[in-house]
Each structure stands twice: as C-alpha cells, then as structure tokens.
Amino acid sequence: MSTPNIREIAADLAAVAALMEIADNLGIFHLLTPGATVSAAELAGAAELPEHGVTSFLEALVAAGLLEWTESPRRFRVSDDFADRTYEAGYLSWSLGANRPFIEHAAEFLRDPVGAAAAHRRNGRHVAVSSRWIGAKGFYPAAIDTIVAVAPRRIVDLGAGAAGLLIDLLGRLPEATGVALDLSGDACREAGRRAAEAGLAERLEVVERSVESLAQDPSPVRGADVIHAGFVFHDVIQDADVFDLVLKNCHEAMRPGGIMAITDAVPYAPDERERRFSALFTYLHASSMGVRLPSEEEWLDRFTAAGFAQAECRAHRFPTGRLFVATKS
Amino acid sequence: MSTPNIREIAADLAAVAALMEIADNLGIFHLLTPGATVSAAELAGAAELPEHGVTSFLEALVAAGLLEWTESPRRFRVSDDFADRTYEAGYLSWSLGANRPFIEHAAEFLRDPVGAAAAHRRNGRHVAVSSRWIGAKGFYPAAIDTIVAVAPRRIVDLGAGAAGLLIDLLGRLPEATGVALDLSGDACREAGRRAAEAGLAERLEVVERSVESLAQDPSPVRGADVIHAGFVFHDVIQDADVFDLVLKNCHEAMRPGGIMAITDAVPYAPDERERRFSALFTYLHASSMGVRLPSEEEWLDRFTAAGFAQAECRAHRFPTGRLFVATKS
Numbered sequence: 001m002s003t004p005n006i007r008e009i010a011a012d013l014a015a016v017a018a019l020m021e022i023a024d025n026l027g028i029f030h031l032l033t034p035g036a037t038v039s040a041a042e043l044a045g046a047a048e049l050p051e052h053g054v055t056s057f058l059e060a061l062v063a064a065g066l067l068e069w070t071e072s073p074r075r076f077r078v079s080d081d082f083a084d085r086t087y088e089a090g091y092l093s094w095s096l097g098a099n100r101p102f103i104e105h106a107a108e109f110l111r112d113p114v115g116a117a118a119a120h121r122r123n124g125r126h127v128a129v130s131s132r133w134i135g136a137k138g139f140y141p142a143a144i145d146t147i148v149a150v151a152p153r154r155i156v157d158l159g160a161g162a163a164g165l166l167i168d169l170l171g172r173l174p175e176a177t178g179v180a181l182d183l184s185g186d187a188c189r190e191a192g193r194r195a196a197e198a199g200l201a202e203r204l205e206v207v208e209r210s211v212e213s214l215a216q217d218p219s220p221v222r223g224a225d226v227i228h229a230g231f232v233f234h235d236v237i238q239d240a241d242v243f244d245l246v247l248k249n250c251h252e253a254m255r256p257g258g259i260m261a262i263t264d265a266v267p268y269a270p271d272e273r274e275r276r277f278s279a280l281f282t283y284l285h286a287s288s289m290g291v292r293l294p295s296e297e298e299w300l301d302r303f304t305a306a307g308f309a310q311a312e313c314r315a316h317r318f319p320t321g322r323l324f325v326a327t328k329s
Numbered sequence: 330m331s332t333p334n335i336r337e338i339a340a341d342l343a344a345v346a347a348l349m350e351i352a353d354n355l356g357i358f359h360l361l362t363p364g365a366t367v368s369a370a371e372l373a374g375a376a377e378l379p380e381h382g383v384t385s386f387l388e389a390l391v392a393a394g395l396l397e398w399t400e401s402p403r404r405f406r407v408s409d410d411f412a413d414r415t416y417e418a419g420y421l422s423w424s425l426g427a428n429r430p431f432i433e434h435a436a437e438f439l440r441d442p443v444g445a446a447a448a449h450r451r452n453g454r455h456v457a458v459s460s461r462w463i464g465a466k467g468f469y470p471a472a473i474d475t476i477v478a479v480a481p482r483r484i485v486d487l488g489a490g491a492a493g494l495l496i497d498l499l500g501r502l503p504e505a506t507g508v509a510l511d512l513s514g515d516a517c518r519e520a521g522r523r524a525a526e527a528g529l530a531e532r533l534e535v536v537e538r539s540v541e542s543l544a545q546d547p548s549p550v551r552g553a554d555v556i557h558a559g560f561v562f563h564d565v566i567q568d569a570d571v572f573d574l575v576l577k578n579c580h581e582a583m584r585p586g587g588i589m590a591i592t593d594a595v596p597y598a599p600d601e602r603e604r605r606f607s608a609l610f611t612y613l614h615a616s617s618m619g620v621r622l623p624s625e626e627e628w629l630d631r632f633t634a635a636g637f638a639q640a641e642c643r644a645h646r647f648p649t650g651r652l653f654v655a656t657k658s
Contacts, residue, residue: 007602010417011648013339014424015609018432021425022612025435053439056616063597064608088339095343096350096425103347103426106354110382268392273336279393280344283351287385319340 016085017092019064024129026057034082037075038067083136090133095280098126102288109288117290124184128161131231138318139263140165143228144172146261146314146325152176152225154255158211159183159232163191167198181207181220211235215242218249225255230263234291237302247306254328260308262324267293269320278320299324345414346421348393353458355386363411366404367396412465419462424609427455431617438617446619453513457490460560467647468592469494472557473501475590475643475654481505481554483584487540488512488561492520496527508549510536540564544571547578554584559592563620566631576635583657589637591653596622598649607649628653 023029027047031038040058044051058076061067066085067076079085101120102109108116147155147169153176157166160180170178178200180191188208195204207220211232214221221227227250237243250260265285269278285291294302296313299322303311309329313322352358356376360367369387373380387405390396395414396405408414430449431438437445476484476498482505486495489509499507507529509520517537524533536549540561543550550556556579566572579589594614598607614620623631625642628651632640638658642651 006646008420008606008646008648009338010342011420011606013342014420015605015607017421018424018428018609019612021432022435025433026439027436047436049436049439053616057439057612060608060612063599063611064605091337091340091343092346092421092425095347096421097429097432099347100426100429103350104354106351107356107376107378110355110378110386270392276344276393277337277340278344279389280347282392283348283386283389287382317335317337319337 013088013092015064016066017089019061019066020086020089020133021093021097022057023061026054028054032066032078032082034078035080037070037072037077039075041074086133087137090130090135090138091277094127094130094134095277098122098130099284099288102284106287113287113290117288124186132164134318135230139230139316139321139323140168142314142316142323143230143261143263144168146259146323147226147228148172150226150257150259152258154178154224155226155228156181156221156224158214158221158227158229160191161187162194163204163206164194165228165230166191166204167194167200170200170203171198177203177205179205179207179220179224181209181211183208183210211246212239212242214249215245218253221250222253223255224250224253225258227254227258227260228262229260231265233262234264234285234293237294238291244302244306247302251307251328256328258328260303260324260326262299262326263316264299264322264324265293265320266296266299266322267320274319276319281320296322342417342421344393345395346418348390348395349415349418349462350422350426351386352390355383357383361396361407361411363407363409366399366401366406368404370403415462416466419459419464419467420606423456423459423463424606427451427459428613428617431613435616442616442619446617453515461493463647464559468559468645468650468652469497471643471645471652472559472590472592473497475588475652476555476557477501479555479586479588481587483507483553484555484557485510485550485553487543487550487556487558489520490516491523492533492535493523494557494559495520495533496523496529499529499532500527506532506534508534508536508553510538510540510549512537512539540575541568541571543578544574547582550579551582552584553579553582554587556583556587556589557591558589560594562591563593563614563622566623567620573631573635576631580636580657585657587657589632589653589655591628591655592645593628593651593653594622594649595625595628595651596649603648605648610649625651 028043040051040055044054066079070077101122105116105120155169155176156179158181160182163180166178166180170176182188185208188206192206195201267282282293285293300311303326308326311326313324316323357372369380369384373383395408399406430451434445434449484498484505485508487510489511492509495507495509499505511517514537517535520535524530594610596611611622614622629640632655637655640655642653645652
C-alpha cells in the first residue's frame, strides 16, 4: 500500500492543538515540561484521574510525537520541540477555541452586536491559556528584551492577569520591584499566589483596579521606570478622552528616562505573513468585541500628544502585533 | 519597522479556518464558489443579514486573501485557491470545532465515558460540514475513481448522509441508479430534497434505516454493483457478529463482479505524515465515541471471511484513512 507523499500540515497542526487542549483540560498540561520525564501514575495522581485513562492519553501523545518512551518502563519524555508545537497550537486554540462563541453566533453578532455580546461571552481561562501559548514566542520575548534593556527598578504591568510577565521579569532583575494591576479579582488572587510561590511576595504588589481608573488616580504607576500593557489599551482607547488622560497621567507619574512598552495590535496589517491572522483578529475585535483597533500612526500620535519625547513602533513575531515604546525625557 | 521573516503557517491556517466557519455560520459559505463573483447585497439577501455587516465581513475575507476586489464596484471574486484552503480548514474545524464537547469535557470522558457520552454530544451539522471540507480532497476522490472505474449500474451508499457522494456519482454515470441509506430522518429528508434539486429523484432512492439492519434484511443492497460506506463500518464492527453478518449479506446480495468500497480508518498509523492526525482520530474514537478502530489486517480478514474473492487496502490522502476494496467473483 502506498501512502500519498504530501505533508498534511493542517492535519498535523489541528491534531496537536486538539491533543494539547485535551491535556490542558485534563489538568496535566502544566506538568509537561519540554525534556522532562513523567509517568501516567504521577500525572493521574496530580490531576485525580484514573491511571489507565491517563496511560491511554499518553500513548496518543507518543503516537503524535509529543512524548517519547524512555528506557525506564512506564516513563515518558516530553519532546524537545514541545514549546514550538505549543506556540503553534496557541493560534488554533485562540482562533477556533477561545473565540468559539463569536464564531458560533456570528449571525447574531451581525444582527445585534450588543445583545449578542451580552449573551455569548468567551471563557476567560481559554482566552488566557491560548494567549499565553502564543505569547511565549509571539510577543513576550520582544517585550522582555525591551524592558530588561532599560534596567528598571520599578515595573508596572497594566492588565497583568496572573502576573506571569512580572514574575519572569523580577526573576531576571533582582533589584526591581513590580506592580501587577488588573480589573479581575480572580486574576489578582492568582497573581498573589504565584508571586508568593516564586518567593516574590515582598517585591510584587497586586492592585485590583481598572486601567481606566488611572485617569482619576495614577498612584499605582508613580515612580515607575517601565509601564507595560499587553492588549488592554485597545479597549481603553475606545474612549479617546479617557485614554489620553491615562497616557498623560502615566507620563507625569513615571521617572524621567522611563518607558511605556505597549504590546497591542494594528488593524488589517497588509503584508503576506500577517494578513490572514490580522484579518481575523481585526474582524473579531470589530464585530464581536466592539473594538476598533487604532492604526500605527494613531498610536504614535497619541503618545506624542501625551508628552512623550519619543515613540516608536517595533514588530512582534505575533502577526498584527506591535510593540510601541514611548520614552519620557 | 522590520517584520520578522518567519511564515506563521499556524496563524494563517487558524485564521482562515475561523473565517470559513464564520462564513458557514452566517449561511453564506455555500455561495462562495471558487472563481465566482459575489456582492454583499446578494449574500445579505440570501442569508437575511444586514448588508453593512456582510460588507465588513467580506472586507475581512479580502484582507485574508480569500476574496479579491473586482473592477466592478462592490463585487468580490472568490479566490482560485479557496477549495485548497477549505480542505485545510476542514482539519482544524473537525479537530477543534466539531469535537469541542470531547475536548472540553476530556476529564469527564476519562472518568465516566458512558455518562459523558450521553451528556456531551457533538453537533451533527458541524461534524458533517467539517468532514465534507476534508473529504472533498481527502477521501472522496479515491472513492469516486474506484467506483467510476467499475462502471456500475446500481450503487448503494451506506450511511449516505445528505447523499452528496451519490449525487456526484449519478451525475457522472447517467445510466446508473442509487440507494442512499441512512439512520437519520433529517439526513434522509435532506438527501431527498437534494436529489430532486439535481433532477435525480427518479434515479436515487432514499432508505431510512441503520446499516446494522442489513443483518436481518439486505434488500436495500440487492443487485448492487457497488456498495460504498464512509466511516460507518467502524461503528458496526464494535459488534463483530453483526458486522460479519452485514458483510456476508452484502456479499450474497450484490451482483457478481461487484465491489464493496469502504472508506474508513486504521488506528495509530505510524508514518510521519499520518501519525499526528491519526493519534487524535484514534484517541477520540476510543475515549469519547466507544470505537476501537480495527487494524488493516483485521478489516481485510473480515472481507475474506464474508466470502469476497479478493480484498485490498489503498491509501486515502486523508491521514489514517484507508479505502478497502473487496471484490465478489
């Protein structure tokens, strides 16, 4: 029997993404560290699952090349390319998993965007997990390089979620302190737990507040050398006056020489490597989240208007993503 | 600003699949014929959607390279590679869309497969649409070539769904008649409608019955030159005695020289181009659908045991898919 000789990349990516989502929903994904070894018994114990079921699933992961048998019986080694495959899976999981309510109710979102948005919400955890999978190679590296390069003593992350970026940064910058600001109480509690686990409770402050609230009270950003925000300012900017005030307050409150590092998106990026994902990202934000993404020029103009001496736009690997860096003189 | 120079294939495939699922849920996908031109007004009219919303969506499809502007204002041309992109999207849509209940409730399926299977069913339409997207290039071509080559006068399709394959075949074989057998009343009604639309009402008979019922009464397959079944025999074979009886009855009832052409799957196909998708397909069938896929050898042995003079296995482009062809002497 001869098998056709075409690589089925779409089938490969789809299968790996589905298997990774299953691993995540089984509660074992975070235990699959590239290069580490695991056993079904350990994973079943950690996730309180039947061991025979976990064994079947790990055998599927071996068949898919995500795990390998080891010489030790019943131990599996996580493949070295697991992180690359996770990054790819992130795009599939975000597009077709996290956004499922927007896809399934697409007609309702066209007919009655406000009603549909109230009725069909995304699962916050699914959004966060798939964004993290993409971000690990798609947008965190450029942000981290930029932030570490200014050797900051105080870093504020706006919309910090579970503070993953800050915990990474404080690990690299032993003299620095951080503030994790987020609107979600759940995210803030998780950030506090993770900071404590990482031995960073003394250096990481958690503030449960909206980014918009900085228009009234910029105290959380006072004295910052770096203010970072990932994919939150495109929400704030829908009210241009509030956005301008937040930016102005950030500029005033931060130390001279400090930077704002904003990871966000531009609409309908035209070049070949970005256009498809950018089209989906732009369309879903407009049709289902009420977000009109500002252009690169509009982002830069607003930084200048807020008083920043200089603002520039750098590319992220993440298609349609941009890192805006605005410097206070 | 320099953009990284890596093609983001996962992002491309994910975005295109999500946009195609949106088009399908908007009720306009079937109007997007490769190379044809469409307008927002036509599509909005056909799907009873607001025209300005459809216009925004079509602009997203243009940005993603799935449509192009034409010289005529407000008319769009569907890209020539739309069918290739649909085929790829099928794998993502099946894996991460149609199987969503199995992915989301993966832990429940491990702990209580029977209870979970009763509680979390897939959307039949989503399964059918994504399978059709894959099938158009993944498994229908090999089946059609094989069937047309024997110049059949009577073709029976077991588990025929909406009779897409039979309608295609009867179009190519003007002397032939067909029988579409399916368990689902909805599918049978849809098959009847489509046959009438295609002017095939006289040549296509629709039978609402299970494949298993052929163990008692093989009259629907009597006199067939070709009996086709796509992805239904792996359910039947879970009761080996019923399966053997169905096969034996098919053998007896069909004309000498006729063939059975069975499109189905083998478990954990090991080669590089199949292993990932095969792993997902095999795992989901075992964990969430109660289906243990038979090996290639087991399939072939059972055809021989049922009396067929010869049985062979051919590859489908669809990873893990096989076309079993059994000939009655």
